[in-house]
Amino acid sequence: MYRSNYEPGTVRWATRRAQWRALGLTDEDMRKPKIAVVNSSSDLAICFSHLDAVAARVKEGIRAAGGLPFEIRTTAPSDFIHSAGHGGGYILSARDLIVNDIEVGVEGAQLDGMICLASCDKTAPAQLMAAGRLDVPTLLLACGYQPSGLFRGEHCDIEDVFLHACGTPGPALTDELTEMSEDAVRGPGVCAGMGTANSMHIVAEALGMALPGSTPVAANSPAMWRAADRAAERIVAMVEEDLRPRTVLTAAAVRNAVRVALSVGASINTIKHLQAVAAEAEVDVDVTALYGELGASTPLLSAVRPNGPHTIEQFDAAGGARAVLAQLSGLLELEARTVTGRTLGQDLADAVVADAEVIRPGDRPFSRDPLILVLRGSLTPLGGIVKLSVDEERPETFTGPARCFEGQEDALAALASGAIAAGDVVVVRGLGPRGRPGMGMASQIVFALDRAGLTGRVAVVTDGQLSGLVNRGIVVGEARPEAADGGPLALVRDGDTVHVDLPGRLCELRVPPAELAGRHAAAGRDHDERGWLSVYERTVRPLSEGATLRTT
Structure with missing residues (x-):
């Protein structure tokens, strides 16, 4: 019945039985559905520090529901800890390392299903990607935000x-x-606020891959432990029902997730992560285009720090993702199926919005304009991403001469020496998935410009990754194609005119095409990577494809 079971008397059966008997398992245990408990526990960061206890609770619940749990460990990247090495290259690249960790543990052992303990920024998207790739019954359990x-x-x-x-x-x-x-x-848990981790936990519920009402949640709270118990029981039933991720991860589910991300002012990192999930699940959608298309008709229903005045605790108490889904229901594709085995519409039938000031109805939003903008034009032909906040005043357009830097460190040094002035467009390149490799952060220069009093007086365009929360002034991130892939950003020279138009969704390089045709791409920095980052550099696909790994 289960793919993990082998015919008695065969080599595979005999060797497994020998191994598992030595672990204390009985023949009756070995006939049960075998569930991976995917755990990214680590002592390096507070966001993962409570996961061993969660894993233990989930394993108890799986046993009580008639399953046999096996804990599977993965790497555990924390942006604030692991960004120290190689210019932050280990952050985004670790997402795909987690996917492969899961594949080795679950697919290699031919386990029957998995429950994934989602914590810091890269774990939830990686777990969703692995679910799409492996297509074994999977449920995401959000393990909470920190106090x-x-x-x-x-x-x-x-x-x-x-x-x-x-x-x-x-x-x-x-x-x-x-x-x-x-x-x-x-205490333990992910960063407070509507950063990447909380955003991706909410996205997981909007996709139908987390149980209704389970996101966001305070780490180690009674609600988190109740969700863990529900998830442990449900994953065993999902294996019995053969309810697989590709039944849930459909184009309709991705569109619902984009709507919800827009409605909560989610992290801009949700764009590349959702594209990566779609790629692994073989769902043919252009997520960047969806953010642009759906943004105009999706109201902003919440304003959690730093988008607005409310805390993640207030958002959670108001009903969280489930309340947002209920308020948005008229714009959602309610026939999409979820891990409950029901449709999204059925899951929302008894949803309650506990505080309509924190999670507002569609006719009384915080804003009718999106906080996430996709800009296209001659400098970002495949898109550049801008993240706004509800109450920040900034110019709607900006035109100025480019000041070009091959990395964030050079830009910071120029700022410190007074070489960046009001009116400049700061171009920071070579930070994309292949250029770093692994994708470098550009947030430090953005906030340093803010501290220098230049917010609104300069603009920034970069192919690097920006804060999952918010960025000050006019900041265009994740310019696509990146410079290392021959994108126009590589052709910009000091003094070139760059024009950014937020209402028009434009990011343009105002240089005659004939002049550009005669230019060679900027040299960028020399790569001398070994090990994992060299593998990543050779196999990573463009951001427009989710920066997933492919060899063809």
Whole structure:
């Protein structure tokens, strides 16, 4: 009945039985559905520090439901910890390493299903990608956000520490950062706010891959433990029903997820992650185009920090993802199936919005304009991404001379020396998935410009990755194609005129085509990567394809 079971008397059966008997398993155990509990536990970061306890609880629940759990470990990347090496190249690339970790553990052992413990930014998208690739019954369990602290009487979380650290170095700043970092994080879980982790947990529920009402959730809260118990019971039933991810991960589900991401002002990283999930599940959708197409008709129903005034705790108490889905139901494809075995419409039949000021109805949104914009034009022909906030005032257009840098470090040095001035368009290239490799962060230069009083007085265009939360001023990130793939960004020279038009969704390089035709791409930096990053560089596909790994 189960693919994990082999005919008694065969070599595979005998060797497995010998191994598993030594683990204390009985013949009765070995006949049960075998469920992987995918765990990215690590002592390196607080976001993963509670997962061993969650895994233990889930394994108990699987046993109680008649299944046999096996814990599968993966790498556990944390942006704030693992970005220290190789210019941040290990962050996005670790997403795909997790996918392959899961494949080895689950597909190699021919397990029957998996429940994935989702935590920091790259784990949830990686787990969804693995679900799409392997197509064995899968359920995502969001393991919660961390409690935040206070700094001199005001809310303070890890993102506040990061933003403050982009200020002018000196003893006063060091003292303030020391004080802030003492209390910014008060327990395990992912970053508070509508960053990539909480965004992807919500997206997982919108896709139908997490149980209704399970996202977001406070780490180690009673609600998280209840969700763990429900998930453990449900995954065994999903194996019995043979309910597979590709039944859930459809084009309709992806469109629903894009609607929800737009309605909560989600991280811009949801674009590439959703495209990667679609690629692995072989769903033919252009996610970048969907953000552009659906943005105009999708109201902003919540404004969680830093998009607006509310906290993730308030959003959770108001009903979370399920309440957003209910408020958006008139715009959703409700026939999409979910891991419950029902349709999305059926799942939402008894949904409750506990606070309509925090999660508003469609006729009274925080904004009718999207916070995530897709800009196209001669500089970003396949799209560049802009993330806005509800209340920030910024110019709608910007035209200025380019100041070009081959990486964030060069741009920061130029800013420190006074070489970047009001009116400039700061072009930071060579940070894309292949250019870094692994995709470098460009957020530090954005926030350093803000600290220097240049927000709104300069613009930034980069092929690098930006903060999953928000960016100050006019900032166009993830320019596609990236410079290393021959994108127009590689042809920009100091003094070239760059024009950005947010209402018109344009990002243009105003240089005559004949002049561009005679240029050679900027040299970029020399690569001397070995090991994993060299493998990633050779196999990564463009961002427009989700930056997944392919050899053909």
